[in-house]
Structures are given as C-alpha cells and as structure tokens.
Amino acid sequence: MLGELEGDGKTTICDSEAGVATLLRLQPGQTDIVLVVAQPGAKSLDVARRAIELAPEDTDLLVVANRVRDQADLEVIQTAVGNRELVVVPEDDAITRAEQEGLAPIDVDSDAPAVRALINLGERLAALSPRGERG
Amino acid sequence: MKIIVAGKGGVGKTTISGTIARSLARSGHSVLALDADNNPMLGISLGVGPERTDELGTLRQALESGEVAHQPSTAGAIETFGTDAPDGVRLVVLSRIDRADPG
C-alpha cells in the first residue's frame, strides 16, 4: 500500500502506535525517515532509546525534543539519545490550548514558538524530496 | 517520501505528526496522514474536530472487530476509512492488518 501511494507522488506521514510496536513490524523499504519524539522524563526517554535501537537501518532518524522548558531539559534528552541532532520544540501554551479545545495547533496560533518549530521541521522535510502534485 | 513518527504514549507524537502534515501540505506536498494508533486521535491535531475524529475511531473499531469489511484496494481504503483535513491533507485510519501489509 505504501509503495503504491509513493508512486502516486504522495508523501505519507504515519502516527504510529504508542511505544515501539509499529517499528517492530516495519519491513525494509517501508520508511525513509523516522522521527523519534522524546520528552524530558525518564519513561519517555526509556522508550526513545528503545525506538532508536529498533529503527530500521536504511532510514534517516531525527530526534524531536518536545516540551522543552530549559537547558536542563535539553541536556537530559541529549544525554539519553547520545550524539544526535535534536529538533527542539519548546513547552508552549498554544499547544496546551489546542489540546483543551480539540483544535489543530497550526489553527490556534501558527506563530507560537512550538508551532513554528514544527512548521519549520515540516518545511525542512518537504525540501528533502521532490514534491507530489497537489490535488 | 515516507515518514514515521514514534515515541511513548503521551509525548506528543500525534500533535507533532498532525502539525508536520499540515506544514508539508503548505509546502506543496500531496500528503496522506496515516493514523496507525489503535486509539486514533490524529484527526484532532490535523484540525478535523473531535466529533469526526471519534467517528473514525468507531469505524476503525468496527473494522477490527469484523463488523465492517476491509476494502480490497488502497484507493477504496483511503476513501472509506479516511476523511479530508485542511490544506488538502487526507487522513486515513489504519487497522492492524493494514499496518502489517508490506505494501
């Protein structure tokens, strides 16, 4: 299914099951990029480390450090994932509001720091590959 | 391009996936957002609203329990188990079988 979609010029982004279950089932060639999301908490970092171990070898991997409040938070995530680039998404009230209201953060405030960080990441990923035709 | 977003439950995977999907679409990509979670909430982060998201969740449950049949084609699956989101993004909920399919 994924191969067929890519042939049609689609870019797919898959929100996986909580944990590593989806990663465990991946066959070679099914993914180009793995984004591992981590928060500065012990449980989240345990899972992030495991996800990094399990990511298929033929993929690019980026770690997204989410809900970062300060340098200490950044350091605890960096220590856990080793020598890897972190895409930093700060703690942001706009996201909290979006979750409470049931809205997309990009519709609540596209200029909020966390939303901008994610928009920038989207633009960076978009530039990695020739784009598909839009509608 | 095929992207997968992973992490512990509650760290923000869905919020991040949804926002990146909208950004990719605004950058000109034709985006298919796939919700592989057995508790699909990506609709909310994409901006389709809680009600439609809940409906898709119920549909996925029906698919898993066999009340509703799988679609034989990819196009059929996208049509039946999906919904349109803003910026031209198409959201599709995946069942366990879809996820195992090497495609």
Add this chain to the structure above:
Amino acid sequence: MARAMALRIAVAGKGGAGKSMIAGTLARALARRGHSVLALGTDAMPGLTHSLGAPQSLEPALADAVEPDGRRWRLKKGIGPVRAVQRYATTAPDGVRLLDCGTPAGRGADPVYASISAFLQVIHRLEDAHTFRDWTLVGDLAAGPEPAAVNSAPYADTWLVVVEPTWKSVLTARRIARITRSRAGKSTLLVMNKASDSGLRAAEQMLGERVFAAIPADGAIIEADRAGVAPIDHSPSSPAVHAIERLVEALERASIDRMVKS
C-alpha cells in the same frame, strides 16, 4: 481492617494521562495502609517501575517463563502465577511486589512478544491462585481502549479511567468507559489527572458526567518524573500525592459498600 478488603484495580486511559503515576502511587499508598500489594505492569513500556520506586529488574527476565509452542509461547512446566511472582517479580519499597512485562534486551520482536505472552498467561491464572486471594492487585494497563476491549485485566473489579482536560483524553475515556460499563460486576470510576478548577469543569462537560476523583496539576509530579524518582518518595506531601491517598480511602469505602450491598 484494610487487610480483609482485597482490592482489584485496573488503571486505564489515554497514553500520557498519568496511568503509571497513579497506579504506582496508589500501590505504595495501599501497602502503607496494610494491604499486601501485587502491582502488574501490563504495559510493555516502562512506567510502573519508576512510579513505584522499584529497582530496575535484574535477570531472569519474564520471557524466560515461556517456551515456544508452534507460533506462540506457553508457560514452562511448573511455572504458574505463584512461581512467576516468586521468580520474576521485583520488590518495591513498602513491600509492594511488581510483576512487569519489562523491556527485554536484544533486537527484534521475539523477546518482547514472549514477555507479553508470559505476562498475560500469568494474569489470566491469577484469579484462581489461592495464594493471592487476599492480595490487592493494581494493574497499570497499556494506553488507549484496547486493554478494555480485550479485557487484559480479568482480575479487576474496579476500572479507574484516568482522564486529562483534553479532547483526546476525554474521547479515549468515553470509549473505555463504554466498554467496561457494558460488563456486569465491574465498577468504572473516572479519575481526572492534572486537574485545575477550570479544567475539571471543562472535562466534566466534555465527558457528560462528574468524575469520581480529581488529582490536581502538581509541579512536584513533573519534577519526580524528570528525576526518575517515585512521586511518593520525591514529594510525599505534595497535593497530588495527598489526593491519591484520599482516593485510596474512597476506593476502600466503595469496596465496603459493594460488599455490603451484595
């Protein structure tokens, strides 16, 4: 007294709502009130170990309890729930025993699935184990509605559904409650976590019902998580920990009420 009243609790909810924190703190608080507590880490992801303040599990791993049986696994001869707890459970402070799926070392899916299989088989035989008849069981379930749908906590007579003031969490809680309330003989109680006054009102409106208990938003809990320390050890006097202690008392009262009525 407390010891006569074995509780059987499963803690469910959306990922990140605070299941492990609540289950672990509940388990410790119950043990301090005289219960013999067996905590069950049904989630293959870590969580309960941290919230209980249990030591990291050493060898042997729970996956050792099973052997391949065609495409599945079966418990090895002589291993039932009692021996599984003896051999594979760790001991947290206050004497809480923890049986956890764990995160086995090594690449690949097999150790993970073996571990989960062992765990589920032990869980399903717990109810028949005479040894645990007077024990209080507290299960920390995997995220989402699936554990409710497949009944991964057959031992539970009380389902605590943890909900935060977000739509994702509320939709999940509603889905779980619909499933567990359709089963006779089970009690389903909604517990709001990270509650503020406005958040509580908003959530109850989204849920369409009042919650059984509310645990306040508490910076100390976030700090405990970042430090990797159990909340009850890190900040025993914090508002959230106190709220969980009150929840324990409420659960004991509810259990007595159920016994009196039956």
